[in-house]
Amino acid sequence: MTATHERTTDELRALAEQAGRDLEDSSALEILQWAAGTFGERFCVTSSMEDAVVAHLASRAMPGVDVVFLDTGYHFEETIGTRDAVEAVMDVNVITLTPRQTVAEQDAEYGPKLHDRDPDLCCRLRKVEPLERGLAGYAAWATGLRRDESPTRANTPVVGWDEKRRKVKVSPIARWTQDDVDAYVAEHGVLTNPLLTDGYASVGCAPCTRRGRGGGGARAGPGAGRAQPQCGLPV
Numbered sequence: 001m002t003a004t005h006e007r008t009t010d011e012l013r014a015l016a017e018q019a020g021r022d023l024e025d026s027s028a029l030e031i032l033q034w035a036a037g038t039f040g041e042r043f044c045v046t047s048s049m050e051d052a053v054v055a056h057l058a059s060r061a062m063p064g065v066d067v068v069f070l071d072t073g074y075h076f077e078e079t080i081g082t083r084d085a086v087e088a089v090m091d092v093n094v095i096t097l098t099p100r101q102t103v104a105e106q107d108a109e110y111g112p113k114l115h116d117r118d119p120d121l122c123c124r125l126r127k128v129e130p131l132e133r134g135l136a137g138y139a140a141w142a143t144g145l146r147r148d149e150s151p152t153r154a155n156t157p158v159v160g161w162d163e164k165r166r167k168v169k170v171s172p173i174a175r176w177t178q179d180d181v182d183a184y185v186a187e188h189g190v191l192t193n194p195l196l197t198d199g200y201a202s203v204g205c206a207p208c209t210r211r212g213r214g215g216g217g218a219r220a221g222p223g224a225g226r227a228q229p230q231c232g233l234p235v
Contacts, residue, residue: 012139013161016168020157028057028172031158035140035170036062042139043170044068044095046131049082050203051192053184054144055092057172063091068134068141071096072126073103074115074205078194085191097134099126115207126205132165140168148177 007015015038023031035043036058044066045058058065069083087094099106106114106125115122135141145156156174161167173181185192195203199211 007139009166012166012168016140016159016161019159019168023158026158028054028176029061031170031172032058032061032142035142035159035168035172036065039138039140039168041066042137043141044135044138045092045142046070046135047086047144048203049079049086049193050196051144051181051185052082052086052090052190053181054142054173055086056090056188056190057184058142059091065092066138067092067094068131069094069096070127070131070134071098072205073099074126074207076193076195076203076206076209079203082191082193089191095134097130099130101125113207115205119208135165135167138167140170142170142172145171145174146176146178146181147174 019034019038023034026034043062045055046068047055049069055065055067058067067086071080071083083094083096086092101109106122110121111117114125145153147154147156156171158171158174160169160171162169176184184190193200193203200209201211203209
């Protein structure tokens with residue numbers, strides 16, 4: 001097989017589309033084993049540290065796997081603590097990305113509380129751009145997207161092609177339900193963000209995250225009341 005770094009974009013796209021069909025009924029662990037075997041060191045996991053389910057699964061498929069975490073400068077202390085705990089107890093290599101500017105530097109240039117005045121710009125500066133830089137060296141990455149989270153994710157493939165990033169996107173738990181996640185956490189003692197047991201349905205940046213409200217669904221926390229439940233972060 002052609003080495004990952006020698007594959008053309010067309011070959012990677014075709015590989016992703018074929019794998020999406022072939023692995024649709026495979027277990028999450030089998031999907032990650034395929035990704036690890038196919039991409040090796042050019043494969044990583046991205047994690048918001050809401051929980052460490054996919055990181056834990058990936059560590060079983062590829063011990064020492066890179067787990068990419070984006071520290072926006074606006075995270076809850078509990079989120080940073082979850083990252084540190086994951087790094088301490090799991091067989092993974094946590095890589096923390098940061099924006100080009102600190103929050104203070106951004107405030108000096110754009111004014112304070114940019115997240116309130118122009119959340120799209122804030123997210124681009126503190127999430128989108130640093131994540132693009134951080135993923136540049138990888139050919140594929142894994143996310144924790146699930147089809148049951150929202151209607152827009154109902155057709156998420158277990159392996160797909162991200163045309164914007166021109167990379168293979170692996171969603172090993174796409175077919176899981178929240179009950180499946182809870183069962184895996186209980187069975188394996190997987191770390192989860194303490195805020196999930198403190199009324200938060202999901203966890204993002206502190207200024208843009210509210211305790212979950214009834215009827216909001218699994219993504220009711222970050223960006224509550226806004227059109228972008230993920231605070232503009234492309235996943």
